[in-house]
Amino acid sequence: MAEHVIIKTVSRLMIPFIQLFSLYVIAHGELGPGGGFQGGVILGASFILYAMVFGLEEGRKRISRKASDFFNPTGLFIYAVIGIFCILGGGRYLEYDRLPLIGNEILASQLGIYGIEIGVGITVSAVMTTLFFEMARRDDD
16 A cells, blocks of 8 residues: 555545544434444444555554453443443433432433443444454454
8 A cells, every 4th residue: 555645645634534423423323313333333444444544553553452452341341330320329220310420310311321322332443443453464364
């Protein structure tokens, strides 16, 4: 890809917008089409695009193995913690309006859903990126 200046330049310009769009999809998932899974796929695709255009070594410099290993279970952790907080607030698992320390039930419900969407987005993005790098590494071997 060293000689593909146009592809590198366009990718360098578009990747931040792709990532911004993925955050939009995650943040507006409960109001319309989209959510954590779709936004996570878009975010992961932006990292994969970077690695495909600039090379696997450059891609690994942007997202190290330690970072991807950290973010893979992070969404599950966020999901579980929100569910446990709901139980501690006197509700059932993921009964968002029972989240403690938030006086308003509507606000608690919205924040709980946002937390879940963010957690799912983080995990989906990290898992997609990890799968790509693992499969690409096997191709090189």
